[in-house]
Amino acid sequence: MTLLIVVIALALIFDFINGFHDAANSIATVVSTKVLTPFQAVLWAAFFNFVAFFIAKYIIGEFGIANTVAKTVFPEYITLTVILAGLIAAIVWNLLTWWLGIPSSSSHTLIGGFAGAAMASAGFGSIQGIVILKIAAFIFLAPLIGLLIAVALTAITLYVSRKAKPYKAEAWFRHFQLVSSALFCIGHGLNDSQKVMGIIAAALFASKLIPDIASMPVWVPFSCFSVIALGTMSGGWRIVKTMGTRITKITPLEGAVAETAGAITLYITEILHIPVSTTHTISGSIIGVGAIRRLSAVRWGVTKDLLVAWILTIPVSALMSVLFFYLIRLFI
Numbered sequence: 001m002t003l004l005i006v007v008i009a010l011a012l013i014f015d016f017i018n019g020f021h022d023a024a025n026s027i028a029t030v031v032s033t034k035v036l037t038p039f040q041a042v043l044w045a046a047f048f049n050f051v052a053f054f055i056a057k058y059i060i061g062e063f064g065i066a067n068t069v070a071k072t073v074f075p076e077y078i079t080l081t082v083i084l085a086g087l088i089a090a091i092v093w094n095l096l097t098w099w100l101g102i103p104s105s106s107s108h109t110l111i112g113g114f115a116g117a118a119m120a121s122a123g124f125g126s127i128q129g130i131v132i133l134k135i136a137a138f139i140f141l142a143p144l145i146g147l148l149i150a151v152a153l154t155a156i157t158l159y160v161s162r163k164a165k166p167y168k169a170e171a172w173f174r175h176f177q178l179v180s181s182a183l184f185c186i187g188h189g190l191n192d193s194q195k196v197m198g199i200i201a202a203a204l205f206a207s208k209l210i211p212d213i214a215s216m217p218v219w220v221p222f223s224c225f226s227v228i229a230l231g232t233m234s235g236g237w238r239i240v241k242t243m244g245t246r247i248t249k250i251t252p253l254e255g256a257v258a259e260t261a262g263a264i265t266l267y268i269t270e271i272l273h274i275p276v277s278t279t280h281t282i283s284g285s286i287i288g289v290g291a292i293r294r295l296s297a298v299r300w301g302v303t304k305d306l307l308v309a310w311i312l313t314i315p316v317s318a319l320m321s322v323l324f325f326y327l328i329r330l331f332i
Contacts, residue, residue, distance in 0.1 A: 019231015
């Protein structure tokens, strides 16, 4: 029971870190365009992160992404030691990338850590390869979808508002950014909170406290959505700088379009039950709005560095979790 409590506590700590690590995804554009101050923006994001709980439970009626994450490893190979090693690896990688200001994926960090620890415990046969390949494919598909939607929305928006006076159009889009940011924050809450829910549900299943992953008690989703909202309130300004200014300079129109495109992408993946990275999604959207202005508006050197970090996240997290699994085995 003690080990279960430690695992749940670490899962919620990861959820909190995920909140401030990925807060930049939700608020970078709205801060960089000065629509909200940083303090106002984190409160705004945290509120809508929590609103996502009620949408998932009472409107969508299920937590499909949580089930997908839990099924990364075959049930018979899920143990508390495997989950603990995966969580420690995910936390270490998240903190390291946060400190370096690299907007890596908390989602893929967690999945890589979980899978790596399972392989250390029982070999390659312990993981569901098809599930992991599907998740890995969206490392490329999520930003691509966000980019394409952003390009389309930007073109449509520029055409519709072509006769508007610039100062009036900018004022209108500054107000619309509040809506688009809220939509993206809801998508962030829906997607990212459920990943930790899946891990906690797997821990309860491994402890034989629930019959299957889908039978998680209501305190699990409620606590996960609450903690990620608290984490978001704590900020994450290193990554805000990267997302809001280093990829491309953002105007209110482009900020509104990028957030809307990112939100649409997250809602699509919610329907598909695919855990994706909000970092990847909003990055692709920001690149899309910058590229339609002109290709040189995008700082492709920064984009290349982000892509390398995204690709490395799952294998590095998996290798780290293997190391932590064997270290834990020495004491447990």
